[in-house]
Amino acid sequence: MKIMGILIPITEIIAIFAMFNKFSSIMNVKLHTPSTLKSGSGIATAKQFLLSLIATTISIVLTFGTAAIIDYSKKQSAKKEMVMMVICDFDKTIEFMQKADTALREASSAEQELALHPEKFNELRSKFLPAITLINENYSETTEKIFSTSIETFSTIGNVNFVNEVSSFYSWRSKYKNEILDRLRDDVETKAVFTSLKSLLNADFPEYVFIGWSLLHDMKAIRDNCMVMMGVTEKDLIEFSKQQSSHTVTPARDTLAVEMQDEFKKAELLIMEARERFQD
Helix, strand or coil: CHHHHHHHHHHHHHHHHHHHHHHHHHCCCCCCCCCCCCCCCHHHHHHHHHHHHHHHHHHHHHHHHHHHHHHHHHHHHHHHHHHHHHHHHHHHHHHHHHHHHHHHHHHHHHHHHHHHCHHHHHHHHHHHHHHHHHHHCCCCCHHHHHHHHCCCHHHHHCCHHHHHHHHHHHHHHHHHHHHHHHHHHHHHHHCCCCCCHHHHHCCCHHHHHHHHHHHHHHHHHHHHHHHHHHCCCHHHHHHHHHHHHHHHCCHHHHHHHHHHHHHHHHHHHHHHHHHHHHHC
């Protein structure tokens, strides 16, 4: 045991000496080996072995270390892109729900006024139209499907709390679709809402407003919590949205938009001319 205790410090001293010798040669400073360490001696052989071992170790560390750094950088980039994509999807959903909330509140107010003043049916029926048109609108579920079906989602994000919050957001969004959009569609198709006073009073607009407001409140909180959790700022979102817009807008789409505008103007002019003829 005593011999082992003496050998360990000696080995450490030799290793330090070898490292110093190596770095000195790199700095163009020659470190002379004592004359007592003849070529072929045991200590000289050990020194050469240690120097070779250190050089090999440094080479391995540099090789695998560089690969690890590159891999980590790629994962961080993929993580940031996925997080930004998800939060931008949150914002699009919340924007849709806010517009829907405005339409539903207007319809709810009109329904309450009709309950007090049935004679205003023709005057108030137009206030229901924005809410009823919601059945033809919806939000994209592309990001949700990518997030939910990708087996690499959890390993890429690396934050179980964020994953759970995102899952909760999409769960609430599904509930919003089922309890408001689908029910409203059923109102329009089966109750024939908007066609008569009785049908309008059979709609559940006050309930839609309450459900929508509750879900919107919770989903906004999830969105803000995810931003804090992942260190995302509003500026980051704006820059990401600009990048996405620049990638999605193509010359072909721009050309199509111009063609559609021309077609719309022609149709509008044709109808206006017809109206003038009928008025005469």
